[in-house]
Amino acid sequence: MSNRKYFYVKEGKPEGPFSLEELKSFNLKSSDFVKEVGSDDFHEIHELSELSKLLSLKHEITIPQYFATMDIRLLAWAIDFFFAFALYCIGILLPILAFTTGSTRTMYVLIGLLAIFPIQFISSVFLEASKYQGTIGKLILRIKVCNTKGLPIGFARSLWRNICKILGFFSLGIGFFAGFFSRKQQCWHDKLADTLVVKDRLT
Numbered sequence: 212m213s214n215r216k217y218f219y220v221k222e223g224k225p226e227g228p229f230s231l232e233e234l235k236s237f238n239l240k241s242s243d244f245v246k247e248v249g250s251d252d253f254h255e256i257h258e259l260s261e262l263s264k265l266l267s268l269k270h271e272i273t274i275p276q277y278f279a280t281m282d283i284r285l286l287a288w289a290i291d292f293f294f295a296f297a298l299y300c301i302g303i304l305l306p307i308l309a310f311t312t313g314s315t316r317t318m319y320v321l322i323g324l325l326a327i328f329p330i331q332f333i334s335s336v337f338l339e340a341s342k343y344q345g346t347i348g349k350l351i352l353r354i355k356v357c358n359t360k361g362l363p364i365g366f367a368r369s370l371w372r373n374i375c376k377i378l379g380f381f382s383l384g385i386g387f388f389a390g391f392f393s394r395k396q397q398c399w400h401d402k403l404a405d406t407l408v409v410k411d412r413l414t
Contacts, residue, residue: 212353214229215231215247216228216230216247217229217231217245217248218248219237219246220243220253224237224389225253231266232284232307234378239268240268241268243255244259245259245262253331256268273400275407276409277409277410278408278410279352279409279410280408281387281390281391282394284354284390284408286312287345287348287349287351287354288353289348290347290348290352291324291331291346291347292331294348295328295331296329299324299326300328301329303323304320307319332373334346336369336370336374337366339356339369340364340365340369342365343355344356344363344364349408354408354409354411355408356407358405359405359407361409364404364406368404368405371404372400372401372406373400375400375404376398376402377398378399378403379398386400387399398409
């Protein structure tokens with residue numbers, strides 16, 4: 212461990228590499244970003260339990276600063292929709308094609324399409340409330356859902372957040388579009404549920 216070298220972010224710019232002893236002299240906080248030489252990503256120090264102990268740091272709750280932009284969030288939603296559609300094809304469409312014919316098949320296919328939305332809704336509720344703090348699309352794009360203090364949300368808040376998304380659809384998208392004019396990129400459902408969507412890593 213003593214031979215390892217680290218970069219750390221100072222005023223938005225990577226500095227280093229430094230030894231462990233040098234890191235100790237910088238009075239770092241648990242929320243500061245560091246990266247071991249050879250590692251791909253920067254992490255907050257509190258995420259690196261071994262390093263955090265060696266630096267004798269305790270995790271301090273800090274207000275999130277790196278908010279996910281609306282274009283990234285929209286892309287995450289598109290990825291989630293793709294996976295929901297794939298589940299529909301495997302679990303609903305294929306059986307319909309295998310066991311129905313004619314006009315009955317067409318009717319079942321169209322009705323089955325409606326299942327995409329509850330699939331996406333249910334998966335969002337459970338995944339955003341899980342330790343991953345995000346759906347498949349969010350995980351791929353390395354963004355996550357948290358409360359306004361940066362902490363994970365529970366099942367009840369995740370359920371309420373996703374129910375509030377329905378307002379965005381009833382408002383013809385205005386509830387989602389409002390995120391472009393929010394400093395914290397909050398849509399209506401984010402504000403109603405007191406949640407944020409933030410970057411999982413400093414990039």
